[in-house]
Amino acid sequence: MNSATTTTTKSRALRRFALHATSTCATQAEAYGKCILATYTDVRKDACKEEFAKFGACLRESVRLPRK
Amino acid sequence: MHRRIPLSLSRVRTFASHSPSPPSGPNTVGPYQVFDRHAKVLQRDRSATRDGGARSRTTDYVRDEVADRMIERLLDIKRKFNTILDLGSGPGHFSKLLDAEVTNKAVLLESSEKLLHRDPDSEFEVEVERIHADEERLLDVVEPNSQEAIVSCLSLHWINDLPGVLVQIKEALKPDGVFIGAMFGGDTLFELRTSLQLAELEREGGISPHVSPMTDTRDVSNLLGRAGFTLLTVDIDEVRVAYPSMFELMEDLQDMGESNAIVGRRNFIHRDTLAAASAIYKALHGNEDGSVPATFQIIWMIGWKPAPTQPKPLERGSAKKSMKDVL
Numbered sequence: 001m002n003s004a005t006t007t008t009t010k011s012r013a014l015r016r017f018a019l020h021a022t023s024t025c026a027t028q029a030e031a032y033g034k035c036i037l038a039t040y041t042d043v044r045k046d047a048c049k050e051e052f053a054k055f056g057a058c059l060r061e062s063v064r065l066p067r068k
Numbered sequence: 069m070h071r072r073i074p075l076s077l078s079r080v081r082t083f084a085s086h087s088p089s090p091p092s093g094p095n096t097v098g099p100y101q102v103f104d105r106h107a108k109v110l111q112r113d114r115s116a117t118r119d120g121g122a123r124s125r126t127t128d129y130v131r132d133e134v135a136d137r138m139i140e141r142l143l144d145i146k147r148k149f150n151t152i153l154d155l156g157s158g159p160g161h162f163s164k165l166l167d168a169e170v171t172n173k174a175v176l177l178e179s180s181e182k183l184l185h186r187d188p189d190s191e192f193e194v195e196v197e198r199i200h201a202d203e204e205r206l207l208d209v210v211e212p213n214s215q216e217a218i219v220s221c222l223s224l225h226w227i228n229d230l231p232g233v234l235v236q237i238k239e240a241l242k243p244d245g246v247f248i249g250a251m252f253g254g255d256t257l258f259e260l261r262t263s264l265q266l267a268e269l270e271r272e273g274g275i276s277p278h279v280s281p282m283t284d285t286r287d288v289s290n291l292l293g294r295a296g297f298t299l300l301t302v303d304i305d306e307v308r309v310a311y312p313s314m315f316e317l318m319e320d321l322q323d324m325g326e327s328n329a330i331v332g333r334r335n336f337i338h339r340d341t342l343a344a345a346s347a348i349y350k351a352l353h354g355n356e357d358g359s360v361p362a363t364f365q366i367i368w369m370i371g372w373k374p375a376p377t378q379p380k381p382l383e384r385g386s387a388k389k390s391m392k393d394v395l
Contacts, residue, residue, distance in 0.1 A: 011319075018315035021343040022350075032344065033351025036266055040352065043266055045273035052271070052344060059343055 112180035115325035156223020243375035297371025
């Protein structure tokens with residue numbers, strides 16, 4: 001079992017990630033969601049690759065810790 | 069010559085990626101192992117101890133709501149019980165609602181020791197007894213023909229051998245004893261299931277189980293009948309909860325001790341897939357106010373152990389009048 005500290009750090013990192021995925025990058029997330037919504041009866045790998053690339057880029061940009 | 073292999077050696081070795089699940093009990097038939105019961109106990113133990121139980125208590129809402137609806141069904145039975153066995157009780161969501169007019173004593177049976185002892189006896193209105201035992205091996209701890217009433221409030225969905233457990237419940241009941249159960253049905257968390265599947269398919273090109281397979285209403289009636297219960301009542305009900313996003317839902321599920329425990333599950337979801345699933349969840353199922361809904365489908369079942377004093381349908385073909393004459 002994880003020690004208490006690792007669990008907290010882990011959950012805090014995930015919470016920060018969740019915040020970015022749902023609010024910071026909400027526009028990109030919505031665009032990706034719309035793309036899936038349009039094709040969800042026939043989804044295949046990378047069907048919405050472009051939309052996700054933008055979403056992912058935004059996430060990676062915002063998750064990065066601010067440099068001092 | 070035939071040599072007897074010691075039991076400990078004959079146990080099949082499992083891969084390191086699967087945590088070992090104990091073999092199903094001698095009372096059960098059909099050892100279909102869908103759920104990792106060992107992992108489930110660990111998850112439930114951890115959920116009860118996280119933040120000293122505070123997290124577990126804040127996520128009681130689904131179980132408390134269902135327990136509340138269940139007590140109404142129990143009150144419909146005009147009978148006073150000496151004891152009621154609460155199978156898979158957790159900390160006793162249902163038993164807390166019992167009072168002296170219904171029963172003298174509640175017996176909680178639960179496989180997660182930490183969860184069983186989460187709440188003190190002072191929160192109950194009736195006398196409580198706690199049994200720490202595996203729900204799948206009910207008859208190991210409960211005598212056959214000994215219980216007046218057995219209830220199960222949202223615990224049967226982690227049972228591997230549902231037909232076997234229902235048979236054990238029937239055996240444990242006295243004649244004319246009643247079983248009332250609530251379990252999660254097939255539509256439970258369908259939003260989460262579909263979102264994760266679509267996200268994995270689009271991002272990774274394949275899917276793996278994240279939300280348990282769940283039972284259908286029709287199956288439940290058949291299973292109850294097959295287990296030998298009579299006067300069956302089966303119906304469905306829904307509890308819908310709105311969450312800010314998929315992440316809060318997943319966190320709450322974890323705090324409820326309801327994380328994935330399918331045998332051979334992937335313990336890992338890629339962050340990209342998780343973000344994609346969250347976006348899909350919102351696009352496909354989101355509410356207008358920006359929150360996302362989660363459906364918990366509840367299958368209710370009531371069955372009675374047969375007794376000579378019960379009203380029964382007549383034998384097939386024993387009718388004296390033809391339906392044709394009447395109509």
